[in-house]
Amino acid sequence: MKVCVIGLGYIGLPTAAMLAKNGNKVLGVDVNPAVLKSLQENAAPSEEPGLHDLVASVLGSGDLKLAGSPEPSDVFILCLPTPIKKDRTPDLDYVESGMASILGVLKNGDMVILESTVPPGTTARLIAGMVKKKGFDPTKDIDLAFAPERVIPGNILKEIQDLDRVMGGLTARASERARSLYSCFVKGQIYLTDATTAEFVKLVENSYRDVNIAFANELAKMAPELGINVWEAIQIANRHPRVNIHTPGPGVGGHCIAVDPYFIIDSVSPGLARLLSTAREVNSSMPGVVVSRLKSEMGDLSGKKVALLGIAYKGNVGDPRESPSLDIFRLLAAGGAAVMAHDPFVKASPVELHTLEETLQDADATLIATNHTAYCNIRPGDAQKLVRGRLIFDTRNVIDPAVWRGAGWKVLILGDGKS
Numbered sequence: 277m278k279v280c281v282i283g284l285g286y287i288g289l290p291t292a293a294m295l296a297k298n299g300n301k302v303l304g305v306d307v308n309p310a311v312l313k314s315l316q317e318n319a320a321p322s323e324e325p326g327l328h329d330l331v332a333s334v335l336g337s338g339d340l341k342l343a344g345s346p347e348p349s350d351v352f353i354l355c356l357p358t359p360i361k362k363d364r365t366p367d368l369d370y371v372e373s374g375m376a377s378i379l380g381v382l383k384n385g386d387m388v389i390l391e392s393t394v395p396p397g398t399t400a401r402l403i404a405g406m407v408k409k410k411g412f413d414p415t416k417d418i419d420l421a422f423a424p425e426r427v428i429p430g431n432i433l434k435e436i437q438d439l440d441r442v443m444g445g446l447t448a449r450a451s452e453r454a455r456s457l458y459s460c461f462v463k464g465q466i467y468l469t470d471a472t473t474a475e476f477v478k479l480v481e482n483s484y485r486d487v488n489i490a491f492a493n494e495l496a497k498m499a500p501e502l503g504i505n506v507w508e509a510i511q512i513a514n515r516h517p518r519v520n521i522h523t524p525g526p527g528v529g530g531h532c533i534a535v536d537p538y539f540i541i542d543s544v545s546p547g548l549a550r551l552l553s554t555a556r557e558v559n560s561s562m563p564g565v566v567v568s569r570l571k572s573e574m575g576d577l578s579g580k581k582v583a584l585l586g587i588a589y590k591g592n593v594g595d596p597r598e599s600p601s602l603d604i605f606r607l608l609a610a611g612g613a614a615v616m617a618h619d620p621f622v623k624a625s626p627v628e629l630h631t632l633e634e635t636l637q638d639a640d641a642t643l644i645a646t647n648h649t650a651y652c653n654i655r656p657g658d659a660q661k662l663v664r665g666r667l668i669f670d671t672r673n674v675i676d677p678a679v680w681r682g683a684g685w686k687v688l689i690l691g692d693g694k695s
């Protein structure tokens with residue numbers, strides 16, 4: 277197959293590389309020249325295990341080629357960003373312009389697969405509508421399908437092969453054709469349905485997790501009033517064979533869980549997605565909860581230095597998109613604190629980053645916002661050579677409070693109302 281993958285980010289690049297490794301001639305297309313340049317020079321910019329070597333090998337063999345615009349192919353796969361706008365409605369501009377870019381080379385018999393996470397009905401309405409406008413019948417001339425990704429950053433190459441997938445075509449033929457293409461590298465089961473159900477399934481998976489985390493966060497908020505440690509309570513409750521409560525924290529970030537519920541909320545009548553809206557509210561309130569707790573411990577924040585450890589939305593990845601750390605940073609700064617941030621993984625940070633030493637130097641309080649392994653291993657003895665105040669607030673429950681308290685630190689753990 278000649279396959280054209282549009283968008284070479286977290287999802288598009290591994291997809292293009294896996295297709296190229298498994299018998300297809302792939303053209304990877306990205307409108308950002310910096311992405312292409314970096315791939316040409318360094319093979320893969322991301323820290324994904326195995327990705328650099330895989331991309332280097334398929335670029336070397338010529339099975340993956342790179343370009344700034346699409347060329348005639350048998351299959352086009354759209355892996356484009358689908359962020360939310362400021363008003364929390366879906367931004368489909370990237371998908372629309374990526375789709376527009378292939379219309380000039382699209383021909384009878386081609387297939388278009390949308391991988392981007394989108395509101396239900398996008399393939400059947402937006403994509404099919406554009407194909408129709410170009411003069412094709414989207415149920416006969418062109419096969420259209422939606423094939424979402426479920427991979428987790430940090431383990432993409434393994435999960436892209438191992439996980440079960442859902443795929444939905446506009447027609448049964450399109451669904452089968454999508455399954456047949458991906459079967460060259462997907463070892464998990466591929467479940468077929470219609471395009472709108474597949475779009476909904478992808479959103480439901482992440483919304484389920486958002487609601488579950490909101491539940492955990494609500495329990496964490498109650499913990500101080502009840503005098504319990506929420507981490508202990510959840511751990512014991514999860515020993516029940518049919519209970520699986522997720523982990524509380526300073527909020528929910530990333531490009532998926534913090535975004536996808538809005539795609540459902542926006543797609544249905546007002547008031548119908550109440551649970552999803554409430555979960556979003558609870559999770560979005562957590563940075564405020566964290567900052568209030570710190571304020572109540574430190575009093576007025578003005579003139580105080582806070583060392584913010586972690587800008588990525590989760591541990592051991594470099595993705596700061598929608599990260600609650602950014603809200604925490606803004607709220608602390610708005611309260612008058614001098615905030616200095618550190619993150620060992622984030623390369624392009626929306627806030628200025630410093631070395632760990634600079635960040636801790638003369639800090640009145642240290643706040644762990646991301647569960648990077650490096651932060652679990654900080655020793656209080658090392659930190660206290662740098663800081664001014666021995667106050668640490670762990671919003672991820674990664675440090676051993678007994679060790680830190682033993683070294684003379686005041687330790688706050690999010691959701692610990694016991695100590």
Ligand SMILES: NC(=O)c1ccc[n+]([C@@H]2O[C@H](COP(=O)([O-])OP(=O)(O)OC[C@H]3O[C@@H](n4cnc5c(N)ncnc54)[C@H](O)[C@@H]3O)[C@@H](O)[C@H]2O)c1
Pocket residue numbers: 282283284285286287288305306307308311355356357358370373374375377391392393394425426427428429531532
């Ligand atoms: N990152 C994840 O872990 C993950 C997981 C599952 C699903 N998704 C979904 O996959 C989709 C892609 O996400 P991502 O994280 O790979 O995005 P990304 O921002 O990492 O990459 C998108 C790439 O598309 C390029 N691009 C933008 N417009 C273009 C155009 N018109 N033509 C060609 N290239 C263009 C950008 O330059 C960028 O390199 C999103 O809908 C996302 O929700 C992401």
